[in-house]
Amino acid sequence: MQNEKPLQIVGAIHANHALLAEQAGFKAIYLSGGGVAAGSLGIPDLGITSLQDVLIDAERITNACSLPLLVDIDTGFGPSAFNIERTIRALLKVGVAAVHIEDQVGAKRCGHRPGKELVSAAEMCDRVKAAVDARTDENFLIGARTDALASEGLEKALERAVAYKAAGADFIFAEAVHTLEEYRRFRAATGLPILANITEFGQTPLFTVAQLATAAVDMVLYPLSAFRAANKAAENVYNSIRRDGTQAAEIHAMQTREELYKSINYYAYENKLDQLFNTDQDGKSK
């Protein structure tokens, strides 16, 4: 956040996308809860995934990519403070930089769907306190997400955000916001960094970085943009091969072998292999 204002944070569904995001110049990446659910497990974003599911994906990303990774931990993966402590400790251990935890009930929904139910502000404060208490590294940031705007309105959502700050939150994720003015209000009420979730096909207009800068937004999240685009591309390729009996019509849309190899640093690995081993694959001297 010191290096880029507002900081653009892009969703990377897996390690390869994380590398592509880094190569495109992004300074921070995101592991979406909805993305782990839909992408890794093929299920909806309804609080079904476990800590283990998210941990596996997060660790694969941090192993491959050194950019700071923000992880969506939904409601913390369990009802008690000890569950949240376990979640924070586990993510810290695999090199995650920050998380956000939300004030929905455990049987949560996507923030841009109707029918969201919240826990009380007091219960959410306990979640935040548990997360803050569990961290062993001050640089590990804990964001409090409030989904209150939809059901309780702006004033109550602001009150919640202020309470979450008092509980120790480092930043506020204001979910399903409709106007730039609402972001300004969250910033003014809390004085904390504000994250704007610019997810497609949701409640929030696709505000630009320049627009969000005028509202003093500190972080701009694109949680599933690459995922949605990649899924559409995959769908087109499957349909095309099935229909035509060849992939010819889709070659133009594909990342080439060369591009793939560049993105994963293939040649450096191959060179190392050549240098390290004196024998070839049959065991004969080179």
Ligand SMILES: C[C@](O)(C(=O)O)[C@H](CC(=O)O)C(=O)O
């Ligand atoms: C940010 C989010 O929590 C996610 O899991 O990526 C989702 C995104 C989406 O469903 O578009 C959310 O906003 O609830």
Ligand SMILES: [Mg+2]
């Ligand atoms: Mg989510």
